[in-house]
Amino acid sequence: MHEMIIQVQQKNGLHVRSAASLIAMLQNTVNDDLKLKNINIEYKGVSVGITNLLSLVSLKVKQGDYIKLIFEDIISPELKTKIIRFFTNNEQAGMQELETDRLLMENSVVMQEAVSNMPNGMIVVNSKNIITFVNDAAVRLLEVSANDLLNRRADKVIPHSRLQDILQTGQTRFAEKQMLKNNTILVNRAPIYLDGKLIGAVAIFQDISDLEKINSELKKERELQELLNLVLDSVTDYITLTDNDGTCMYMNEQMDKLLDSMDRERFAENLIGKRAWTKLAAEKNAFYNDIKIIHNESYVVKVNPILIDSKFHGSVVSLSPWNEVKSLMNKLEAMEERAKYLEDELSKHLQLDDSFSSIIGRSGALMDSLTIANKVSKMVSTVLITGESGTGKELVARAIHESSNRKNKPFIRVNCSVIPHNLIESELFGHERGAFTGADKTRQGKFELADKGTIFLDEIGTLNLEVQVKLLRVLQEREIERVGGNKTISLDVRIIAATNEDLSKMMDEKKFREDLYYRLNVIPVHLPPLRNRKGDIPLLVDHFRKYYNRLLGKSIKHYEQGFLEGLGEYHWPGNIRELQNTIERAVALSGDEMLYCRDLPQYISNRGRKNLQVNFSDDILTLEAYEKQIFEHAAHFYPSYNQLAKALGITHKTAASKLRKYNLDHILGRKYQPT
Ligand SMILES: Nc1ncnc2c1ncn2[C@@H]1O[C@H](COP(=O)(O)OP(=O)(O)OP(=O)(O)O)[C@@H](O)[C@H]1O
Numbered sequence: 131m132h133e134m135i136i137q138v139q140q141k142n143g144l145h146v147r148s149a150a151s152l153i154a155m156l157q158n159t160v161n162d163d164l165k166l167k168n169i170n171i172e173y174k175g176v177s178v179g180i181t182n183l184l185s186l187v188s189l190k191v192k193q194g195d196y197i198k199l200i201f202e203d204i205i206s207p208e209l210k211t212k213i214i215r216f217f218t219n220n221e222q223a224g225m226q227e228l229e230t231d232r233l234l235m236e237n238s239v240v241m242q243e244a245v246s247n248m249p250n251g252m253i254v255v256n257s258k259n260i261i262t263f264v265n266d267a268a269v270r271l272l273e274v275s276a277n278d279l280l281n282r283r284a285d286k287v288i289p290h291s292r293l294q295d296i297l298q299t300g301q302t303r304f305a306e307k308q309m310l311k312n313n314t315i316l317v318n319r320a321p322i323y324l325d326g327k328l329i330g331a332v333a334i335f336q337d338i339s340d341l342e343k344i345n346s347e348l349k350k351e352r353e354l355q356e357l358l359n360l361v362l363d364s365v366t367d368y369i370t371l372t373d374n375d376g377t378c379m380y381m382n383e384q385m386d387k388l389l390d391s392m393d394r395e396r397f398a399e400n401l402i403g404k405r406a407w408t409k410l411a412a413e414k415n416a417f418y419n420d421i422k423i424i425h426n427e428s429y430v431v432k433v434n435p436i437l438i439d440s441k442f443h444g445s446v447v448s449l450s451p452w453n454e455v456k457s458l459m460n461k462l463e464a465m466e467e468r469a470k471y472l473e474d475e476l477s478k479h480l481q482l483d484d485s486f487s488s489i490i491g492r493s494g495a496l497m498d499s500l501t502i503a504n505k506v507s508k509m510v511s512t513v514l515i516t517g518e519s520g521t522g523k524e525l526v527a528r529a530i531h532e533s534s535n536r537k538n539k540p541f542i543r544v545n546c547s548v549i550p551h552n553l554i555e556s557e558l559f560g561h562e563r564g565a566f567t568g569a570d571k572t573r574q575g576k577f578e579l580a581d582k583g584t585i586f587l588d589e590i591g592t593l594n595l596e597v598q599v600k601l602l603r604v605l606q607e608r609e610i611e612r613v614g615g616n617k618t619i620s621l622d623v624r625i626i627a628a629t630n631e632d633l634s635k636m637m638d639e640k641k642f643r644e645d646l647y648y649r650l651n652v653i654p655v656h657l658p659p660l661r662n663r664k665g666d667i668p669l670l671v672d673h674f675r676k677y678y679n680r681l682l683g684k685s686i687k688h689y690e691q692g693f694l695e696g697l698g699e700y701h702w703p704g705n706i707r708e709l710q711n712t713i714e715r716a717v718a719l720s721g722d723e724m725l726y727c728r729d730l731p732q733y734i735s736n737r738g739r740k741n742l743q744v745n746f747s748d749d750i751l752t753l754e755a756y757e758k759q760i761f762e763h764a765a766h767f768y769p770s771y772n773q774l775a776k777a778l779g780i781t782h783k784t785a786a787s788k789l790r791k792y793n794l795d796h797i798l799g800r801k802y803q804p805t
Pocket of ligand 1: 488489490491517518519520521522523524525526588630670673706707710
């Protein structure tokens with residue numbers, strides 16, 4: 131870079147005419163406009179490009195002032211000399227020229243000041259789309275320095291300037307909205323003609339982001355207001371808004387109809403009374419006013435203060451019809467009661483001891499039974515567990531023992547059905563040596579072994595009447611006598627019995643002693659069959675999948691689509707034991723991470739399909755009659771509308787309405803109901 135300070139010799143200094151002739155001289159000498167960009171003039175600390183007429187003039191350099199010429203290295207010595215000579219040439223101008231210069235100067239300074247200070251951005255390009263002028267506002271809005279804009283092609287430095295289009299079409303374009311950085315601007319673009327020839331174009335643009343923001347806020351405000359009006363008009367309450375004098379500013383339609391004749395001035399005061407109004411303004415607390423009777427109807431009056439920055443600005447007064455409030459209160463009370471009931475039920479269920487955690491299932495009937503079992507586990511009372519085979523009776527018996535204070539003592543299980551009749555007595559109560567052939571030494575029975583612990587008498591219904599009598603004695607006296615002995619042995623044994631038989635039917639048939647039944651059935655615990663709690667199937671399947679993964683070293687994570695549904699459709703006569711075996715088999719057969727329908731036994735996976743066969747006779751019936759036959763047949767197999775609908779490929783709603791139409795509700799799932 132090369133700098134040089136020179137004294138300006140021209141009469142009138144660097145005025146418009148001389149600046150213009152300097153630029154004309156430079157443009158005639160140098161073909162490359164961009165080269166000229168590398169020459170600047172500095173005056174009183176302000177540096178401007180040598181080809182920017184308005185900027186040059188705005189320096190207001192007078193004759194005799196010193197200016198600094200700054201040349202980049204690429205400027206040739208000849209050009210430098212020409213420029214220096216231009217400034218140091220002190221050719222005297224004539225009176226008329228001087229006066230012309232003064233007028234031109236005055237005019238251009240005014241124009242320059244006006245354009246520079248206008249709040250809108252302005253960019254001027256010449257016919258080659260080279261930027262020849264930018265004002266301060268444009269520099270600010272574009273966030274690019276004037277130096278980086280001037281003498282550059284507009285489409286290069288301001289890609290969205292679109293002045294090229296104006297130069298091509300010669301057409302003006304007004305008020306186009308455009309995004310600039312994050313601001314919205316409104317741009318006017320116009321061509322500049324001289325003597326009918328297009329010599330450039332100008333763009334004037336204005337930042338309208340604030341306007342846009344205000345506009346969108348106004349729009350939102352208007353929408354909100356409309357929404358609020360809609361809400362206030364659609365509530366059944368009667369609502370009024372007042373100012374701090376109590377004068378009505380707004381009332382919803384309902385209030386307007388109800389109190390149309392009431393004076394709007396001091397409306398709130400008239401409605402709630404002077405004392406209540408004064409209290410509201412002073413204390414600024416919401417309160418319920420008395421019940422008001424208007425046109426023979428009772429209303430509850432609620433008053434809320436409107437506070438802005440803690441200052442009282444008015445009130446919201448609402449009237450609610452007393453009948454509605456009363457019915458709501460009744461509903462609320464009923465709901466509270468129901469919630470409390472559900473809470474109690476839930477807490478019952480949630481409070482099961484840890485020893486019950488191995489029993490999977492959350493269905494209501496099971497949880498009710500487990501809650502009872504859990505509660506009685508702490509007592510010594512005899513428990514009778516009933517339920518079909520495989521419903522978990524032994525599991526529950528063990529859980530009762532584990533959560534009792536006998537848990538560190540023996541739990542002795544006796545399966546009464548597998549012990550031969552002639553041995554059952556000695557098995558239960560023990561025998562003395564020589565009591566019968568083969569009794570070569572004294573042996574303790576299961577009751578003695580269970581002393582201080584629990585004895586679990588499984589399949590109690592299979593005991594013969596003789597043993598039943600002996601058992602009754604143990605239950606009454608808490609003591610036994612060994613077979614062949616005459617010594618009574620006192621015992622402290624907790625008895626849990628279980629059966630899958632119907633003991634009351636056996637009593638009727640005199641196969642089970644009534645007195646024993648009542649001794650056993652002190653605390654009955656019934657375990658529901660799996661088909662009555664199918665909601666537990668997914669939980670159980672998950673549990674067994676994980677269990678057999680561990681046991682068989684598998685890592686099964688998923689179920690094929692239809693797998694769980696297939697299990698849900700089956701009626702599980704063998705209950706959880708059957709389900710457990712089914713899952714063990716599917717886990718064992720699967721070769722990857724999925725349990726497949728094909729690995730289910732056929733009678734489970736094919737159920738839904740194969741049972742739907744209807745026998746048609748030769749007589750042709752109406753379509754409706756056939757339809758009834760189909761529903762009559764299918765409904766037997768499915769315990770719910772949902773499963774029936776799935777099997778028939780119809781909606782739940784259609785299945786329910788057809789069964790109702792043909793009066794077949796009662797046969798739904800009958801095939802698998804407990805007998
Ligand atoms: N709710 C359950 N959660 C997890 N496993 C269960 C559940 N119920 C039963 N089982 C399992 O099912 C199988 C059968 O259970 P259990 O032997 O307790 O049934 P049961 O009613 O005593 O049968 P049975 O009358 O034939 O003796 C067992 O392997 C048991 O672990």
